[in-house]
Amino acid sequence: MSDLGVKAKRDGQCIIVFKPSGKIIEVEQGTLLLDAARRAGVEVITPCGGFGRCGRCKVQVEMGEVARRQSAHLTQAEIDKGSALACMTVVKGDAIVYVEPKEKVKLAPPLETAAEKIALPIACEWQRNPRIRKYYLEVEPPTLADATNDLDRLRRELKLQHGVEKVSVSLPVVKNLATALRQDGWKVTTALEYDGDDQQARLIGVLSGDRSSTSWGVAVDIGTTTVVVYLVDLLTSKVVDAATAYNGQINAGDDVISRIIYSQRGDGLAQLQGMVVKTINDLLIELGGRNRVKLPEINEMVVAGNTTMTHLFLGINAKYIREEPYVPVTTHPPVVRAAELGVRINHEAGVYAFPSVGSYVGGDIVAGVLSSAMFQTDKLTLFIDVGTNGEIVLGSADWLMTCACSAGPAFEGAGVRDGMRAIPGAIEEIWINTESFEPTYRVMGNLPPQGICGSGLLSALAELFVSGVIDKGGRIRRELGTPRVRVGEHGAEYVVAWASETQDEHDIVLTEADINNLIRAKAAIYAGFSVLVNSVGLTMADVEQIYIAGGFGRHINIEKAIQIGLLPDMPWDRFKYLGNTSALGAYTALVCQDMRSVADEIAAKMTYLELSADNSFMNEYTSALFLPHTDMTAFPTVADLLENTREKLVLTRGSSVV
Amino acid sequence: MPVTVQTPVEKWNGAVREVTLGATKADGGTRGRTVTVGGSATLPFLHFEGAIPNRPVIAIQVQDIDPLDWSPTLRSAWGDVTKDVLKWAAKAVDLGADIIALNLRSAHPDSGNRGPEEIAETVKSVLGAVDLPLIIYGPGVPEKDNEVLVRAAEVAAGERVAIGLCEQNNYRTIVAACLANGHVAIARAPIDVNIQKQINILMSDMGLPLDRILMDPTTGALGYGLEYSFSVMERLRLSALQGDGMTQMPTICTIGDEAWRAKEAKVSQGVPEVWGDFAKRGVVWETITATTLLNAGADILVLRHPQAVENVRKAIDQLIA
Numbered sequence: 001m002s003d004l005g006v007k008a009k010r011d012g013q014c015i016i017v018f019k020p021s022g023k024i025i026e027v028e029q030g031t032l033l034l035d036a037a038r039r040a041g042v043e044v045i046t047p048c049g050g051f052g053r054c055g056r057c058k059v060q061v062e063m064g065e066v067a068r069r070q071s072a073h074l075t076q077a078e079i080d081k082g083s084a085l086a087c088m089t090v091v092k093g094d095a096i097v098y099v100e101p102k103e104k105v106k107l108a109p110p111l112e113t114a115a116e117k118i119a120l121p122i123a124c125e126w127q128r129n130p131r132i133r134k135y136y137l138e139v140e141p142p143t144l145a146d147a148t149n150d151l152d153r154l155r156r157e158l159k160l161q162h163g164v165e166k167v168s169v170s171l172p173v174v175k176n177l178a179t180a181l182r183q184d185g186w187k188v189t190t191a192l193e194y195d196g197d198d199q200q201a202r203l204i205g206v207l208s209g210d211r212s213s214t215s216w217g218v219a220v221d222i223g224t225t226t227v228v229v230y231l232v233d234l235l236t237s238k239v240v241d242a243a244t245a246y247n248g249q250i251n252a253g254d255d256v257i258s259r260i261i262y263s264q265r266g267d268g269l270a271q272l273q274g275m276v277v278k279t280i281n282d283l284l285i286e287l288g289g290r291n292r293v294k295l296p297e298i299n300e301m302v303v304a305g306n307t308t309m310t311h312l313f314l315g316i317n318a319k320y321i322r323e324e325p326y327v328p329v330t331t332h333p334p335v336v337r338a339a340e341l342g343v344r345i346n347h348e349a350g351v352y353a354f355p356s357v358g359s360y361v362g363g364d365i366v367a368g369v370l371s372s373a374m375f376q377t378d379k380l381t382l383f384i385d386v387g388t389n390g391e392i393v394l395g396s397a398d399w400l401m402t403c404a405c406s407a408g409p410a411f412e413g414a415g416v417r418d419g420m421r422a423i424p425g426a427i428e429e430i431w432i433n434t435e436s437f438e439p440t441y442r443v444m445g446n447l448p449p450q451g452i453c454g455s456g457l458l459s460a461l462a463e464l465f466v467s468g469v470i471d472k473g474g475r476i477r478r479e480l481g482t483p484r485v486r487v488g489e490h491g492a493e494y495v496v497a498w499a500s501e502t503q504d505e506h507d508i509v510l511t512e513a514d515i516n517n518l519i520r521a522k523a524a525i526y527a528g529f530s531v532l533v534n535s536v537g538l539t540m541a542d543v544e545q546i547y548i549a550g551g552f553g554r555h556i557n558i559e560k561a562i563q564i565g566l567l568p569d570m571p572w573d574r575f576k577y578l579g580n581t582s583a584l585g586a587y588t589a590l591v592c593q594d595m596r597s598v599a600d601e602i603a604a605k606m607t608y609l610e611l612s613a614d615n616s617f618m619n620e621y622t623s624a625l626f627l628p629h630t631d632m633t634a635f636p637t638v639a640d641l642l643e644n645t646r647e648k649l650v651l652t653r654g655s656s657v658v
Numbered sequence: 659m660p661v662t663v664q665t666p667v668e669k670w671n672g673a674v675r676e677v678t679l680g681a682t683k684a685d686g687g688t689r690g691r692t693v694t695v696g697g698s699a700t701l702p703f704l705h706f707e708g709a710i711p712n713r714p715v716i717a718i719q720v721q722d723i724d725p726l727d728w729s730p731t732l733r734s735a736w737g738d739v740t741k742d743v744l745k746w747a748a749k750a751v752d753l754g755a756d757i758i759a760l761n762l763r764s765a766h767p768d769s770g771n772r773g774p775e776e777i778a779e780t781v782k783s784v785l786g787a788v789d790l791p792l793i794i795y796g797p798g799v800p801e802k803d804n805e806v807l808v809r810a811a812e813v814a815a816g817e818r819v820a821i822g823l824c825e826q827n828n829y830r831t832i833v834a835a836c837l838a839n840g841h842v843a844i845a846r847a848p849i850d851v852n853i854q855k856q857i858n859i860l861m862s863d864m865g866l867p868l869d870r871i872l873m874d875p876t877t878g879a880l881g882y883g884l885e886y887s888f889s890v891m892e893r894l895r896l897s898a899l900q901g902d903g904m905t906q907m908p909t910i911c912t913i914g915d916e917a918w919r920a921k922e923a924k925v926s927q928g929v930p931e932v933w934g935d936f937a938k939r940g941v942v943w944e945t946i947t948a949t950t951l952l953n954a955g956a957d958i959l960v961l962r963h964p965q966a967v968e969n970v971r972k973a974i975d976q977l978i979a
Binding site for chain 2: 632
């Protein structure tokens with residue numbers, strides 16, 4: 001193939017042209033197509049982390065020679081037409097490859113709470129011992145008579161004017177010092193960092209002019225799916241603005257396991273670190289622009305994320321998190337300087353990451369427990385963060401137990417045929433008529449529907465169950481005599497929206513397999529509660545309050561969650577939604593450095609229960625694989641509801657078969 | 659010095675529910691007698707603790723085609739009658755069966771694939787030939803089960819036969835047939851307490867009265883999961899006695915099917931000498947499996963070998979006395 005428009009080519013090298021972008025790259029023979037695409041700057045999504053498990057990285061090889069590994073995700077007919085999985089195909093020669101352009105998820109995820117409504121979640125004396133202190137100095141310029149060097153001159157003035165005795169400095173600050181001092185006639189503002197109660201200050205910035213009236217910090221929640229940044233005024237402790245975006249690592253895998261797999265390939269770890277740092281930097285630029293804050297004036301950053309996210313952000317090997325016996329490299333990462341990570345705030349700003357408990361209970365949960373104040377309460381509290389993984393903490397001021405249950409991404413819309421993220425076009429709530437079995441639904445953004453998001457799936461499951469479309473085992477009743485129930489190519493399914501109502505003209509359905517996935521997800525979470533509560537010799541009824549955290553938590557309809565047995569059957573006033581407790585915890589530790597030692601205490605106090613090693617988990621899980629639960633006595637209000645529905649139906653349908 | 663030991667007596671809130679199989683003329687059927695199982699208000703055979711109103715019973719398995727693949731031990735014990743299901747059933751009656759368990763194996767796609775009409779004739783003739791209560795098993799292939807068991811239930815209407823098997827993914831058709839024709843349905847779960855309870859609930863949710871459900875928690879034969887079956891049956895019984903209505907069904911165990919699947923019962927050549935006399939081995943296997951599960955709370959034992967039937971009956975006699 002000599003007509004590819006590239007003349008000079010070295011031996012053993014192949015030229016790959018990517019369409020429709022027209023990007024060209026020269027790679028060694030044997031290079032993975034996925035790597036070639038990434039190097040060429042062509043985005044190929046790999047939800048499974050590039051392991052050939054999901055089949056989503058399908059591309060068309062229009063010309064040229066490649067070698068494919070066998071995959072269940074490719075039929076012979078597709079191969080004949082040139083289809084290949086980018087993560088399972090190596091380049092054999094020059095080639096032209098068509099990569100379906102991804103509809104860019106431009107829409108940012110919705111922000112939980114408007115910045116002005118975000119308040120410090122727990123009481124703390126944030127003014128007692130500020131970590132960042134800024135001092136304005138007017139420095140006497142040097143003369144032949146007083147030829148003291150710049151740094152000692154600065155130190156002298158800090159002592160004279162502000163009584164600062166001991167100051168350590170680092171090379172980057174020294175390098176910049178001469179210019180900063182002279183730029184505005186020897187008037188400068190210094191930023192000092194005080195670690196804990198240490199009297200030794202660290203000089204982290206010298207800016208020309210008087211900049212002492214502002215002091216900025218950022219609190220960051222690195223979620224597997226979304227990243228949230230709070231811009232905080234350290235002088236007032238207020239959140240000035242907040243911004244959120246999807247974690248840039250999403251294209252490399254949907255869940256932590258896929259990310260870890262991705263991190264193990266070539267320079268995957270560095271790539272993933274770069275992706276999340278870029279997401280954070282983009283959000284910082286957005287916040288800086290909107291609030292006229294120069295990023296180098298941000299002097300402190302606190303990050304909370306799950307253990308994998310924290311490892312990947314810091315560039316720490318995450319491999320052993322997913323291998324038995326599941327140990328992270330560290331649960332207490334050291335404070336690093338922003339420049340080391342490529343975060344575009346003051347290069348010398350400290351970046352503090354929340355400590356974690358273990359591989360599957362991370363800094364986000366420690367931050368959550370901190371911000372929820374459950375470590376101070378006398379009431380027995382159950383804290384749950386429902387996401388891809390359900391993390392659960394049980395306890396009070398006296399003790400804390402925790403476990404993680406892998407619920408799978410079903411409630412985030414993955415692993416469900418017409419599931420999708422909670423973005424405009426997603427069906428977010430569904431109601432089903434108990435007599436006609438006809439649904440009504442509400443779509444985010446009032447658009448024609450495109451799919452169903454987590455909250456929609458949860459309400460669909462509850463409605464299908466209560467209306468009797470499915471039985472307690474999750475099987476669709478095929479004999480209902482409604483066109484909504486049919487047997488499709490994926491087995492029995494319920495049609496939520498006909499093609500004519502939808503955005504891309506396909507029937508939006510829930511299949512029996514989808515329903516089973518959702519039941520498995522809810523069962524894993526409920527079984528986690530049961531095992532945790534039983535492990536300390538208590539029962540669910542002893543739990544006095546339930547705190548719900550996390551993005552999905554906001555959309556959980558408590559009533560429906562109880563109906564399907566995702567949440568325990570308790571009076572609704574015992575449930576409280578706390579918002580993004582991970583970001584709130586990071587914010588707390590940003591403005592109040594004393595809270596960092598509290599976070600350490602919390603992490604040390606949390607006893608981790610490994611569910612996979614607990615012999616009662618499987619029993620609890622199987623028992624929860626039923627709607628709402630095999631033990632109906634644990635769900636009295638649901639039993640009543642079913643009884644009432646049944647009676648009503650006997651009246652209207654004249655049938656006792658419900 | 660004599661030591662007095664107080665026998666610990668547990669007080670239970672619940673009991674196993676009584677289920678009656680078969681209907682006499684008085685009840686609209688044609689059976690000569692009925693068999694009632696269950697009712698225990700205590701763990702198996704703890705006569706000092708609670709009532710045990712009904713003794714465990716034996717169902718003898720017969721098939722509607724000659725089971726050529728059965729162990730030679732079984733085939734020689736039954737002789738020619740296996741060629742004719744009516745003669746086989748009559749001999750089972752002579753051997754003292756409490757119930758005849760009719761296995762409609764001829765409907766299996768690999769063994770004749772008989773259709774519902776032929777099956778209906780078989781069921782009718784067996785009902786005519788013997789007057790004991792009947793258990794009717796389908797061939798174990800969901801689509802065929804649904805097809806032939808519905809027909810079998812129709813022709814046996816009013817006879818209160820037990821029909822199986824209902825499993826979590828295939829129960830609605832059989833339950834509906836039992837509802838419509840006054841039969842008892844058998845709920846099978848794969849050696850799992852929770853799933854057993856779930857299938858029981860699903861069946862009762864369809865409106866099937868609780869005294870028309872038997873549960874089959876799946877039998878593991880000696881050496882092939884017997885201890886699992888034991889433990890699951892024990893847990894189900896404890897749960898029933900503690901008052902959980904959804905685990906109070908009497909238990910039926912397909913002992914013969916499982917014991918005779920064991921290599922020890924089937925294979926005579928090339929096995930260690932220490933295994934002993936092949937002619938006795940299968941019978942021992944079936945007997946031990948049955949008597950073990952009697953002690954776990956089995957109410958109906960479905961057996962194959964005449965000698966095992968005799969052994970197990972003796973065991974029951976002694977345990978119930």
